[in-house]
Amino acid sequence: MIRDVRPAPTHDHLCCAYADPTVFDRTAVDFLAAGLAAGEQVWYVADRPPAEPPDGFRGPAYRYVPTAAVYPADGVLDPHRQARTFFEAMRRALAEGYTGLRVAADTTPLARTGEQLDAYLRYEYLVDSHMVVAPIAGMCGFDRAALTASALASIACLHPQSNTGDEVLFRLYAGPESMVLTGELDPTGRDVFAGVLDRVEPPVVHGEITLDATALTYVDHRALMSLEEYAARRDAIAVLRTPLTAAARLVELLGLSRVRVEATA
């Protein structure tokens, strides 16, 4: 089941982890069908076309795109270049009269090794940022058998929608003004949170890394310390905008100097 953790829908970007390839197929077909109904150009990116494409997928708005046609052969992305590829494809789709671009891709080959995963996580954030401001929607599929639990959690946490349930309890994704942090940050997410911060590189604006945590429901001292260490590496102040009153008390208890908690209603 795909769960949407966004406090308010901004963009469609979902993670579909599958053990059975037909789960990817079915989820992708539903995802793309919604795009066709909305007048978007839709791409199915995988090593082979869907087993049973519905009738609606026979028109010009639907394209099957082999994985090798859009992603590098060695699976190591150039994050900026890859994000730009889809942005340009979206512009062409708009020029052709579509309302946007919607891509369902099996991206397992881009996240198998450590080097691939590092680049992929950065790319996820960049393309997610495009999705917030432009009519691009994406669904990223992952074969569970090919990824470690930690790699899968790192990928899933960067998607506002995911079918990974409680496997990772927090989400960190692009928002209209700053990155959005939702869910719960506890010991189970400690290493993943620290790891994705390093790879994603949230923007520093006027010396501050702002995280919109208005829908964060729990944060522990480990996550705040990870944030402190990360902000120090970026020579910045991390600003956590959250209604959680315990967050400010923990920051004071721990004597953190690079995390500032701003209370929200």
Added chain:
Amino acid sequence: MRTGPAAGSAGYYHEALCYSSPEELLAVGLPFLIDGVEAGEPTLVAMGGESAEALRDTLPAGSGVEFLTGGSVYARPTSAIRAYRQMLSGHVERGATQIRIIGELPPAALGATWDSWARYESAVNRAYDEFPLWTMCAYDTRTTPQDVLADVARTHPHAATADGRHLASGTYTDPVDYLARDALAPDDPMMAEPPALELIDPLPVDARRAVHRVDGGRLSADDLDDLVVAVSEVVTNALRYGRPPTVLRLWAGPDRMVATVTDGGAGPKDPFAGLLPATEDSAGGRGLWIAYQSVNHVVATRTEHTFTLRLTAGNANFTLVPH
């Protein structure tokens, strides 16, 4: 140069002042404060109520004695340790050769939560020993229960007398031994009833959701947030360092919530666990310290096969039942 009975020695001079009248309090307290100011030592009063008023009224105007609000300093034992350590560090950095404090716990601390304050009085013998500190901890023998006074003698190495002498306490017990004993805290009467919710081997996330569910809007947002933090940390420690099964039980009353977390282990080996700031590499130490900082009462108890931490959010000073 350090003045008074600790002259020539380093560290903490921790003295009890058990008084039986306002006159006795003033007879010892006033010279303690005036001599401190005259010696140029930071000299403070951390008391509330009549005791503070009596000292304030008797001290000369502009005496140089600083009055802290007793009630806020002594909100929670571990918060008091943290606040005092910060303050003492500041005085030492500014060149103080001795700091004098006369303090008195609010009356509520001598009731249902006394066990945690007794542990505080014991733990500070170590927690403040890096500072040139002389404190007089005032207890009014007219209103302080006898078992509390016995704990005072066990936790203060020195005792001031009304006629100006400084005696060694015959029953003083080293904190390592004192803190290793189980707390003798009265049961919360709420716990005589079955818990509102019981979970076996919950994940921390399930434990947090259970606290929210049982709270049902009883606690303030701050108290609820803090209890959730404490329960999450204690369950995390039990799962990681204890032995199965870990059992979380929750009770809710009109003015408070009680959570107990029991596991089959022996609990932390460090007798100061939870009371003093822990380093990141001590097993679960920082999480436990945060739990102690986050709720109004923490009680640790052991049986032959179990270790239990009881956490109370909201009003921990329930009316004592006879025991």
